[in-house]
Amino acid sequence: MNEISKTILETAFESHASDIFIFPTVNGYEIKIRNALGLSKVEDLSYQAGRELLNFFKFQAQMDIAERRRPQVGAYQTEIAGNKVFLRFSSVGEFAGDESLVVRLIYGEKNNNYFLPEQLTLLKKLTRQRGLIITSGPTGSGKTSTMYELAQLAGEGKVVMTIEDPVEIWNPGFLQTQVNLIAGIAYPDLLKAALRHRPDILIIGEIRDQETAKISINAALSGHLVLATIHAKTAMQTISRLEGLGIKKDELDNCLTAVSYQRLLPLKDKNKIACLMDIEYGEELRQAVATNEKRHNLSSWRNNLEQLVKRGKISEETKQFFEEG
Known part of the structure; x- marks a missing residue:
């Protein structure tokens, strides 16, 4: 066997x-x-x-x-x-x-391969603003790897603390904590303890309930850089998910630095995969927080897929498979 x-x-x-x-x-x-x-x-x-x-x-x-x-x-x-x-x-x-x-x-501490490396560079630049940066995408889309890589790039000389269920990547340079429901240790308990440890960067494995969402927002509002994941079908729909968990528009406007959506796509004619992201920030993000008009817009995501086809990176079949996110 x-x-x-x-x-x-x-x-x-x-x-x-x-x-x-x-x-x-x-x-x-x-x-x-x-x-x-x-x-x-x-x-x-x-x-x-x-x-x-x-x-x-x-x-x-x-x-x-x-x-x-x-x-x-x-x-x-x-x-x-x-x-x-x-x-x-x-x-x-x-x-x-x-x-x-x-x-x-x-797979342990293994960085994603990015179709557009400038996307990770952009996220690193946005970490200087601190606040809340959220990554969405389905299971197995490399979200945790992206968060860890981002924290590694932005966390030199800083205290990085993670809260996960369970820890998915081991990094001896981070203070890593893990949910243990049998011992009565849930996400909110660890979040409250984490804030007393005063980390510069806080990684939250997943925002999955109202209490976790509220504490994450408060951490971002108090000056921490918070990196978190949430389940959403597009980058902009992250806003709707947070509102559904009781977060107010003015709170999002004051702390939400960027939202991103990512998938791992197979490269054309190769047994390899790479990560493609759709990142929203700045004025476009603020408008989406204020109104519902741009939350279903996939034009940026589809344009990136089209460019990858033209550059010979992915097949037309792969583009069609992933164009709805």
């Missing part, structure tokens, strides 16, 4: 997959991976082989093999093709009594 797990992990690593899905089917188990292009099937396993693979991963992650109904989480570090990779596991039972497992691959 170690050989099967090794093959699956190597396949996922080679395609820079963010997740491996081990799901029960009518005839056994199905293995799929998710990367920049979406889901793809790796192979089908018999029921017995699928159960053995699940138990192998659960054992390695110090999860309870005997428990197949209640949700469980686990993690461990391994080496794939000479690279250290952190694996995070989530298992849950389904109504018929079978069990599914999702494996998140965390």
Whole structure:
């Protein structure tokens, strides 16, 4: 079983997959991976082989093999093709009594490859204004890597503190904290403690509820540089998400420095990916905060995709796949 797990992990690593899905089917188990292009099937396993693979991963992650109904989480570090990779596991039972497992691959402190390096340079310049810089995008779009790289560029000689659930990238130069619900340590608890530590730069893994949003805004208003992620379909829709979490327009106007949306796209004719961002800041951002008129505008994102096609960086098929964000 170690050989099967090794093959699956190597396949996922080679395609820079963010997740491996081990799901029960009518005839056994199905293995799929998710990367920049979406889901793809790796192979089908018999029921017995699928159960053995699940138990192998659960054992390695110090999860309870005997428990197949209640949700469980686990993690461990391994080496794939000479690279250290952190694996995070989530298992849950389904109504018929079978069990599914999702494996998140965390590639460690590894900078994104950017189609337009000037976009990262722009974000670095915007960090000088401090305030709140938010990155949005789906799971596996490199948001955490961008935040860490930005903090690394802007944080020389400064105190950088992170609050995550869980820590996804290890950086010995940062003070890293992690949510632990079993111990009663939630995002708001760590945020309140973080502000007492007086960091120059605060990384928040995800703004996911009203209390976290409020504290993040207050931290930005008090002079910290706050880097955070949120789930939104475009850069400008980040504003609507924050308003939905109870943040007022005047608060956003006073602390929101920039919003960005990013995806990892496959390069043309190469087994590589790179990051494309859509960044909004300055007067355009202020107008979007004041009104709802420009929050659904994808012209900048689509124009960048078109330019990448003309430069031979991505295929027309990739452009069409990603043009809605």
